[in-house]
Amino acid sequence: MIEGHSHVNNGHIPTGVFMRSIVLTKGVPDFSEGAVSFDEEGHLERGKTPTVMNPNDEFALQAALQTKIRHGGHVSGMSMGPPGYAEVLQGAMETVYTDDSYLLSDRELAASDTWATAITLSAGLETYQEEVADIDIVFAGFKTADGETGQTGPQTCWAMDWPIVTHVVALDIDPDERTLRAKRLVEGDVDEIETVEAPLPCFVVTDPEFEPTYRTASQRLTRKRLRAETEERAADHEEYLTTWDHADLNLDPDYIGLDGSPTIVSSVDPIPKAPSEREATMLDPDAGDGMGEVLEEIQPYAAEAGD
Amino acid sequence: MTDEYEHYEAIVVGCGPGGAAAAARLADHGVETLVLERGTEAGSKNVSGGLIYGEESAPYTLADLFDGFREEATERPVTDYYIHNVAGNKVKTYDLTDLHEHDTDWCDAVLRREMDSWLERRVHEKTSETGGGVLTNVRVNGLLEDDGEIVGVTCDELEPITADLIVAADGVNSELAREAGLMDWEEPEEWFQGVKAVVDVDPDAIDDRFDIGSDEGAAHLFSGDLFDDVRGGGFLYTNEDSLSIGTVFHLDSLLEREAEPHELLDALLTHPLLAGWFGNEYDEREYAAKLVPDSKKAAHREPYRDRLVLVGDAAGQMQAQGPIIKGMNHAVTAGALAADAFAVTRGNADPAAAGRRYTKLLEDSGTMAKLRPRRYDLARTVGEREAVTSAVERVLESPLGSLAVGNPIADRLLERAYNSPLLVSMLPDTKTGYVSLPTLIAEEHGKTIHWESEIEPPTLEERIGDLTYDTDVGNPHIELLDQSLDASGAAVTACPVSAEDFGGGCYRSEAVKTNGTEETLVSLDTQPCVECGTCAVVADTEWEHPRGGKGVEYREG
């Protein structure tokens, strides 16, 4: 029967490699018809509108799942927001089988703009690296359904000082070389695709066009197994949820939440153009030039932060 | 060369009863087994009339292989069994319980979506324990060969996979059996076409109208003159809260009569005999169709090549024992035997060792003798020859014929003859057995029904509209190679979702003017296709199944 047991792995499931990924997710008001609620003046009633996962985060989660299925490993969902966002993380567990969840939640964090959010999230990632394990890849979605700024990902990345690849539609990782190869849309154009390479650890911002592919039977069997295992886990989500407040994150309240947010939303009309829709080339953190570009991109917000 | 491919010890293609039995048995033997099923869930592609037999003489039944099968995956056990001989409004009914119970340990009505999906879950559990599992939405599209030897499979959705054993349990119109050169789709004589409706009826009403308890079930067969002289018959089986009603006809006879399958089904549905069972209400849940091989002619005597073995419908192992249809049970036996054959020949250097052993097990277990009785080969040469048939027909039509059939002794003898498995299996497939004799019996001995049926079955258009499809837009799975009426015209009537003068089906014929001459051409739209396989045999096509998860999705089956 030892014979029989050796079949269980049979070399189909990759061994020896372990990719640790974090997916940043965000809760947004459920804009679907019937769910969304506006007050008499036509303002969104957040309290009465259910929270769902930012639809674009789904693609980030799919990318993380693909990485785990192909290479083995661990995926943690991470979100910053009120305690109710735990449901968003639970949803992530149900749909793409994250292993556990981290919620950065504190009253001090309320009303953070993208900049303060980025600072907080990077503190979350730092804390994760210190207390849990080293991270190989951070996945983020593209634009949130409510804020629509598309800045959080790049900004968090900048704070971490890692390379970033945006508009990713397909992904391949070489765990031995510790590199990531991605197909990405150039200027968000579906017809123009380039392939770029980045060293790990790095940030990946997925495009809604991202499609996971599972072309071997063992990958599909792994996905099916994860789905079955997750059903139990998701039902008992609190067991797998860690909540960190500003003290856990070692954050100075002056730099976070409303106080740390340089952006004042005067009207919701002018949606800032997402940085990733600009010329977003692959950046190598070791090459000083590349980082310079990121800094340039982020400069306006960083300057405001200093005001 | 094949080293670079993913490898499993065994691959089973298809998760119907044959594939499920093979995979479960392989897992019992500790074999690492991958099951590939093209449907979005097992059963979503499958149709049967619905009686699954546990034969006393069979080496395996589903109840042996899967604990709880009968309790959890089937509808009602069959406790009453009748055949109705019909001539117009006259009906003569025989109790067929003796024939039904011959060699029967148990027999339950089933709906295939529920049954097969239940099996799929059990099979996944079992095969997961030995390093494999079931994958749905994956269509195997060919055999992987190395130097002319079959070594694996290729799929639409996955990279090629190699295996030491490949079980083609992919049902009727097996693309694998065809590619291996073991089966062809040429002769209409080798097939039946089955068409079926699942009708919603309240469980209490079923108990009441069929006079059965809630844990009992009824089976009714129909033959005689209600099918426009097409050779074949009808059936009605009780489920928990629905009825399965259908027809099974010889494909060559359908073609000869240019009959519309849905109209023949409607002839049964609207016969006054059935009116009482519907209680004047008719709510059709699903319309379905599929080809059925005739094992007497099509069962392959050596169903293997290299590492490939065929089981079930893929190997033509579908036995029409007179009016009793046994396909699922034989698929189960064959699947389990193929697995056993692999287990004992494991490690043998000859890739065909398992196939050879499997063939021997089919013989030794008596399965092949049931499927393809040698005595039938003999009876057929005499009985089916046109001259003899018409001679017998003339006798039946003569006053002498009705005298012979019509006397009271004949009545008793006939009932006994119908209940004789030997006679029934020898009944040659002629008009005599299916139409003339039953009609005469009804005329001579039948009671006349004095009411009308008010049932109005849905139109073909409504039936298609009620089905669920996930159309593979821009990627039709059937290509019409020859548009001429001669080559492909038969499909217009024989396709169960097409009809003469109906534009919304798969096949239609139209007059086309070219250079002043008018020609009738056949055209094809695969959108409403229910993947029955008929046109693969009767028209000139390039015929494949749709990609994994695409096409029609049966909810009842």
Ligand SMILES: Cc1cc2nc3c(=O)[nH]c(=O)nc-3n(C[C@H](O)[C@H](O)[C@H](O)COP(=O)(O)OP(=O)(O)OC[C@H]3O[C@@H](n4cnc5c(N)ncnc54)[C@H](O)[C@@H]3O)c2cc1C
């Ligand atoms: C109207 C009608 C009435 C019938 N009545 C009875 C009856 O009362 N009793 C009885 O025993 N039998 C009956 N039969 C016959 C019975 O349904 C078949 O004999 C039986 O289903 C055969 O089982 P199988 O496992 O060989 O094939 P199937 O049950 O057809 O299973 C084949 C499986 O393979 C899958 N598949 C096919 N091609 C591929 C591919 N390329 N890649 C991946 N997967 C694939 C299919 O989706 C399917 O799940 C009837 C049939 C019909 C049509």
Ligand code: SF4
């Ligand atoms: S198109 Fe062919 S396979 Fe499809 S339903 Fe019609 S006859 Fe059957």
